Amino acid sequence: xxxxxxxxxxxxxxxxxxxxxxxxxxxxxxxxxxxxxxxxxxxxxxxxxxxxxxxxxxxxxxxxxxxxxxxxxxxxxxxxxxxxxxxxxxxxxxxxxxxxxxxxxxxxxxxxxxxxxxxxxxxxxxxxxxxxxxxxxxxxxxxxxxxxxxxxxxxxxxxxxxxxxxxxxxxxxxxxxxxxxxxxxxxxxxxxxxxxxxxxxxxxxxxxxxxxxxxxxxxxxxxxxxxxxxxxxxxxxxxxxxxxxxxxxxxxxxxxxxxxxxxxxxxxxxxxxxxxxxxxxxxxxxxxxxxxxxxxxxxxxxxxxxxxxxxxxxxxxxxxxxxxxxxxxxxxxxxxxxxxxxxx
Amino acid sequence: xxxxxxxxxxxxxxxxxxxxxxxxxxxxxxxxxxxxxxxxxxxxxxxxxxxxxxxxxxxxxxxxxxxxxxxxxxxxxxxxxxxxxxxxxxxxxxxxxxxxxxxxxxxxxxxxxxxxxxxxxxxxxxxxxxxxxxxxxxxxxxxxxxxxxxxxxxxxxxxxxxxxxxxxxxxxxxxxxxxxxxxxxxxxxxxxxxxxxxxxxxxxxxxxxxxxxxxxxxxxxxxxxxxxxxxxxxxxxxxxxxxxxxxxxxxxxxxxxxxxxx
Numbered sequence: 001x002x003x004x005x006x007x008x009x010x011x012x013x014x015x016x017x018x019x020x021x022x023x024x025x026x027x028x029x030x031x032x033x034x035x036x037x038x039x040x041x042x043x044x045x046x047x048x049x050x051x052x053x054x055x056x057x058x059x060x061x062x063x064x065x066x067x068x069x070x071x072x073x074x075x076x077x078x079x080x081x082x083x084x085x086x087x088x089x090x091x092x093x094x095x096x097x098x099x100x101x102x103x104x105x106x107x108x109x110x111x112x113x114x115x116x117x118x119x120x121x122x123x124x125x126x127x128x129x130x131x132x133x134x135x136x137x138x139x140x141x142x143x144x145x146x147x148x149x150x151x152x153x154x155x156x157x158x159x160x161x162x163x164x165x166x167x168x169x170x171x172x173x174x175x176x177x178x179x180x181x182x183x184x185x186x187x188x189x190x191x192x193x194x195x196x197x198x199x200x201x202x203x204x205x206x207x208x209x210x211x212x213x214x215x216x217x218x219x220x221x222x223x224x225x226x227x228x229x230x231x232x233x234x235x236x237x238x239x240x241x242x243x244x245x246x247x248x249x250x251x252x253x254x255x256x257x258x259x260x261x262x263x264x265x266x267x268x269x270x271x272x273x274x275x276x277x278x279x280x281x282x283x284x285x286x287x288x289x290x291x292x293x294x295x296x297x298x299x300x301x302x303x304x305x306x307x308x309x310x311x312x313x314x315x316x317x318x319x320x321x322x323x324x325x326x327x328x329x330x331x332x333x334x335x336x337x338x339x340x341x342x343x344x
Numbered sequence: 345x346x347x348x349x350x351x352x353x354x355x356x357x358x359x360x361x362x363x364x365x366x367x368x369x370x371x372x373x374x375x376x377x378x379x380x381x382x383x384x385x386x387x388x389x390x391x392x393x394x395x396x397x398x399x400x401x402x403x404x405x406x407x408x409x410x411x412x413x414x415x416x417x418x419x420x421x422x423x424x425x426x427x428x429x430x431x432x433x434x435x436x437x438x439x440x441x442x443x444x445x446x447x448x449x450x451x452x453x454x455x456x457x458x459x460x461x462x463x464x465x466x467x468x469x470x471x472x473x474x475x476x477x478x479x480x481x482x483x484x485x486x487x488x489x490x491x492x493x494x495x496x497x498x499x500x501x502x503x504x505x506x507x508x509x510x511x512x513x514x515x516x517x518x519x520x521x522x523x524x525x526x527x528x529x530x531x532x533x534x535x536x537x538x539x540x541x542x543x544x545x546x547x548x549x550x551x552x553x554x555x556x557x558x559x560x561x562x563x564x565x566x567x568x569x570x571x572x573x574x575x576x577x578x579x580x581x582x583x584x585x586x587x588x589x590x591x592x593x594x595x596x597x598x599x600x601x602x603x604x605x606x
Contacts, residue, residue, distance in 0.1 A: 026512050220451050227446055229432045237426075238421030238499070239447030284434040 001226040007288050009281075010032040013295035018190045020302045021074060025066045027306060027315075031057050039220040041067070049093075058181050068201045072263060073305050073319075074298035075204065079211045079260035079269055081297025084271025085278075089225035090246065091161055092232075098257040102144050102167030102269075103137045107261035109170040109177075110136020116181040126139055134210065140166055141254050145220035149300040207259040212258030217292060221249055229284065238250035267320045268298050277330070300327070345371045345406050347392070347503055347535050352401035354391045355559075360399070363388040371502075371533035374526050376540045376550030378570075380580050383399045383556040385539035386427070389507045392537060393424045405503065419447035423501035425492050426507040433481025440480055440491050441466055444498030466497035469524060486517040493521055495526070504528070506538035510545065518542075522549040542598040547571055548589070555579050571595035 010082060026032040032040075036054050040062050043050040052059070087096035087103075098104040109309070114132030135257055147162040148155070218225075224245050227235040236242045260267075278292045305321040312318065347369045355361035362384045367377045374586045377385045386576045390396040392403055394410050403410050405421060414423070423444070431440065444466070445459045455463075470490040480488060491508060498503060504525060510518040522538075526549055529536045530584040540546040546553055547567040556571050557579040576584045576597065577595040 113388050223446050223449060223451060226443055229435075231429060232389075234424075235427060236395050236431065237413060237422075237424045238443060239420060240418040241415045279434065283436075283439075284432060285439060299494070 005294070007282065008134045009288075010291055010295070013292055017074065017295050017299045017302070020299050020306075021070055024060055024070045024073075024306055027309065028061075028066060030061055032058075032062060037062060040341050064161065064200075068204050070302060070305075071204050072207070072299050075207060075211050076260045077265040077297035077299070077301025078294040079207075079214065079256040079297070080267065080270040081274035081293040081300070082215055082218055082290055083253040083256040083260070085275035085286070085293045086225065086249055086256075087277060089229055089270075089289075090249050092229060094276070095160055095272070098253075098260070099167075099268045099271065100167075100265070101141070101163035102170060102329055103141045103163075103254060103257050104261050104266055104271075105134040105167035105170040105174070106140025107137035107258045108259070108266055109140075109174045110134065111262050112177055116177045125273070126202045128263040130207050130210050132256050134255060134264045137254045137258045138251070139249055139259070142172060142279055161303070168265070172255075189275070198342075203263040207262050210255045210262075211260035214252045214259065215290075217252035218249060219290050220258070221245060221252075222290055225249070225286040225290075226284075263284060264319070267301070267323055269320075269323045270301055273327040273330070345502055345533065345535065346539070348402075348404050350402050352362070352403065352406070353399045354387060354396060354401075355399060356396075357399075359472040361559050362391070362556075364401070365555055365556075365561045366401075367539060367561065367564060369535050371535055372529055373551050374529045374538065374549060375405065375444075376546040376553045376567075377556065378537050378540055378543060378546050378579075379555055379556030383579070384560075385556060386507055387559075388556070388606075389424065389537070389539050392503070393422055394418050402474045408538050416447045417500055419501075421501055422503045422505065423496035423499035424505045425489075425507065427507040427509065427511055429492075431480045431488055431491075433479060433503055435480050437472055437480060437483070437491050438463065438467065438476040438479050441472070441498050444495040447499060455498075462500060463498050469497060470494040471520070479500075486513045489522065490512060490517070501534070503535045503537065508535065508541050511541050518545060533539050541575040543591070544589075545570060546598040547596070548592065549562045549592045567594055573598055 007040050022034050022037045025041075026034050026037040038056060039050060040054060040059050043052060044063060082208055083103075084097045087098065087101065090096075091101075098107075100250055110132040111129050112134070114129045116125075121175045133235075144159070144166050147166070148158040153204045163221050224240045225233070225237070227238045227240050228245075230238075230240075235245075257271075274296045275289060278289050278296055282288050282292060301319070304319055304326060307326070308317040308322045349365055349367045352365040353360060353363055360525070364376075365376070366390070376390060379385055388395065391398055392410070394413070394429055402560075410418060410422065416427055442455060442459065445455065445463060449459065464473070467476055470493050472487070472494055475483065480491060483491065493509065499531075504546060506525065510521050513521065522545060523536070525534075525536045528534050538550070538593070540550070546595070550567060551576060552565060553563070553567050553570040554561055555575060560563045562579060563575050571586065573584060573586055583598055583600050585598050587598070589596050
């Protein structure tokens with residue numbers, strides 16, 4: 001009977017994520033050794049006066065180009081995993097992933113609208129895209145949830161059917177916008193394929209508040225999520241203000257989904273696989289699941305990106321293909337051999 | 345401490361399930377709620393737990409309306425052992441019991457020594473200590489039910505509501521759970537309200553019985569006075585035979601069994 005908040009896996013996972021990040025930053029057309037990457041990054045910290053004995057070009061490549069891209073991928077992976085975990089606990093449904101329930105497609109529609117109608121020319125600049133994604137995602141989740149509710153429950157079948165239908169609607173609207181605004185087609189397409197090429201610090205800064213607020217709010221409700229896993233009525237009898245908590249959690253999970261989709265396009269599987277792998281390894285307590293899913297999502301997506309960049313270099317594979325290819329068999333393998341039941 | 349139900353009418357709009365129910369229960373009492381399927385037993389438990397709001401009338405605990413209590417405060421006073429719920433397999437028994445402490449714990453931060461002490465005591469009382477680290481999904485139905493009782497005890501409630509909590513248990517575990525809640529009622533001054541399916545168990549364990557028929561309270565008295573042929577035939581719409589329990593002298597209820605007698 002140990003306390004789940006002091007899980008020794010958390011520091012290890014954090015270390016793993018850091019190592020992957022450093023390797024990831026070093027890799028590219030101009031390779032930089034991991035040790036140099038670590039020193040360049042350390043030199044960026046205030047109060048740390050390291051001798052700058054590396055090629056000056058390294059520093060700008062790492063800090064201006066590679067680091068924001070890797071950070072954006074890490075944030076995207078963490079956001080997808082944590083929002084998947086929250087939706088699954090909240091809807092008491094193991095298949096409630098931001099993609100399957102259509103929220104990601106809604107966020108995509110919002111983001112694509114923002115790109116296609118050139119909202120980024122507004123004073124907010126690129127930062128408007130996550131707002132568009134958030135609005136689209138929130139409308140989708142409200143619609144899916146209302147459609148799939150049967151007598152106070154959200155059965156898997158109706159949830160997935162409603163999610164697929166609403167998601168398809170959002171995707172078709174996205175395609176329509178793509179065709180109608182053909183002068184913006186290149187930008188929108190590169191978004192759809194996970195256009196990290198142009199991802200800079202402005203993108204990281206634009207999604208950071210969405211992701212952070214979402215993470216904090218969801219983690220704040222970890223105990224409530226544990227009660228939700230029983231069912232809503234029991235959660236209420238255990239002292240949770242169910243209607244209020246549900247709205248807070250839906251909005252928070254939708255914020256993180258919007259953060260994930262805003263600059264990465266549609267990457268499936270992370271929100272489904274990562275929380276389940278964490279549950280299989282470390283049990284269903286959300287106080288462990290949420291931080292480990294965030295770290296796992298970040299690490300997983302950075303690894304996927306490493307493969308996407310190197311396996312057919314100089315050609316880059318779309319990230320979504322890699323996540324599905326790597327994620328599905330791993331998940332099935334764990335599902336078969338795990339002692340702990342798969343879902344909750 | 346008293347739980348007071350005053351002229352309660354409740355249901356699921358537009359249907360009315362409970363009509364004009366008034367019951368007072370005092371500390372130390374085990375009140376059984378009996379009645380046919382659909383008579384309103386579970387609905388009454390749901391109203392008393394604060395999950396379903398009354399249409400008219402009120403439920404109050406020591407004068408405070410339970411519908412006005414914030415969920416956390418309500419869960420510290422009223423705990424429920426639900427019936428026929430599917431439990432999340434991958435939680436361990438001690439994790440399930442500790443979830444009963446949710447209403448005392450801050451959002452962040454760890455369980456305190458006091459929480460572990462209460463959870464451990466709840467498991468000891470339900471004979472679950474040996475199973476503390478087992479997964480709920482691996483346990484038998486009876487053990488799972490005991491874990492739910494332990495979870496409710498971990499809430500340290502003043503009112504314990506049981507919704508047919510012994511319905512699917514074997515004789516020993518039925519007796520264990522009912523003995524336990526009766527002892528708790530006496531020792532800690534709990535108010536225990538139990539919707540019960542089995543009339544003979546109700547006679548043996550309840551101090552008083554409330555008999556519901558189509559949402560109305562048609563009798564509220566000691567088992568000997570409620571379990572009569574005329575009241576039961578009215579409530580259950582089937583002929584019954586009454587006998588006496590050989591030790592307690594309490595009523596024993598059975599069917600006529602005509603087919604076999606012929």
